[in-house]
Amino acid sequence: MVILALENVSKSFGALKVADDVSFALESGEALGIIGPNGAGKSSLFNLISGNLRVDEGRIIYRNEDVTRQPPMARCLAGIGRTFQIPQPFQQLTVFENLLVAAAYGSRKTEREVSERCADILVNTGLIARANQAAGSLGLLQRKRLELARALATEPKVLLLDEIAGGLTEGECGELVETIRTIHGAGVAIIWVEHVLHALNSVVSRLLVLNFGKVVGLGRPSEIMESKAVRQIYLGIDV
Numbered sequence: 317m318v319i320l321a322l323e324n325v326s327k328s329f330g331a332l333k334v335a336d337d338v339s340f341a342l343e344s345g346e347a348l349g350i351i352g353p354n355g356a357g358k359s360s361l362f363n364l365i366s367g368n369l370r371v372d373e374g375r376i377i378y379r380n381e382d383v384t385r386q387p388p389m390a391r392c393l394a395g396i397g398r399t400f401q402i403p404q405p406f407q408q409l410t411v412f413e414n415l416l417v418a419a420a421y422g423s424r425k426t427e428r429e430v431s432e433r434c435a436d437i438l439v440n441t442g443l444i445a446r447a448n449q450a451a452g453s454l455g456l457l458q459r460k461r462l463e464l465a466r467a468l469a470t471e472p473k474v475l476l477l478d479e480i481a482g483g484l485t486e487g488e489c490g491e492l493v494e495t496i497r498t499i500h501g502a503g504v505a506i507i508w509v510e511h512v513l514h515a516l517n518s519v520v521s522r523l524l525v526l527n528f529g530k531v532v533g534l535g536r537p538s539e540i541m542e543s544k545a546v547r548q549i550y551l552g553i554d555v
């Protein structure tokens with residue numbers, strides 16, 4: 317069953333087309349990876365799906381409902397959760413308080429109702445020992461984990477991960493991949509934009525390639541990595 321579909325979605329900033337007639341469908345519980353060079357429009361695509369950017373043309377269908385004109389809050393409440401490429405937690409609040417804010421905002425429940433779930437998320441994302449630490453004092457891996465935890469606190473059915481593995485050491489990246497696998501294993505559908513391809517390919521079952529806002533490839537990771545589009549874009553090999 318399809319949970320999220322983009323139908324001929326386009327978006328321009330002046331003369332720059334960041335999404336050019338983009339169509340694809342995400343199955344319930346699927347993990348889809350998105351790759352493409354810098355500036356290809358990957359983060360813009362996430363912003364269009366989450367409602368942070370307005371679509372110029374086309375439609376976004378989530379659980380059989382047209383959400384194209386819905387504001388970000390409505391989409392978040394409906395189950396479209398996301399992380400941001402540059403984590404921006406409330407620096408002065410503790411890790412736990414950051415989660416409470418995300419949970420209360422993203423699921424419209426009281427602090428009392430969400431606090432137990434937040435504690436579980438902290439355990440699952442490896443942050444429980446940091447619960448009372450100010451978010452501003454966290455290192456990179458912990459900030460990435462907090463970004464993930466904040467997205468989970470909104471109870472997503474579709475989780476958009478924007479370059480969550482970037483800048484981590486090999487060991488840290490492996491740890492984060494395990495956490496993402498667990499989230500996916502619990503039935504959450506994932507779309508993951510990532511430059512760290514080995515991490516991405518160890519989780520996703522399909523890869524979508526974006527270039528200049530256009531979908532230039534979609535298929536199994538092994539097929540895509542061997543494809544003409546990827547070789548041209550990443551290696552400059554004109555085949």
Ligand SMILES: Nc1ncnc2c1ncn2[C@@H]1O[C@H](COP(=O)(O)OP(=O)(O)OP(=O)(O)O)[C@@H](O)[C@H]1O
Nearest residue numbers: 329332334352353354355356357358359360361401
């Ligand atoms: N609000 C905006 N106004 C004008 N141009 C923008 C805006 N947001 C993004 N862009 C431009 O749109 C293009 C696509 O940006 P986007 O961040 O979506 O790319 P990306 O594929 O995520 O890149 P990266 O891999 O470097 O994160 C870039 O040229 C960027 O400078």
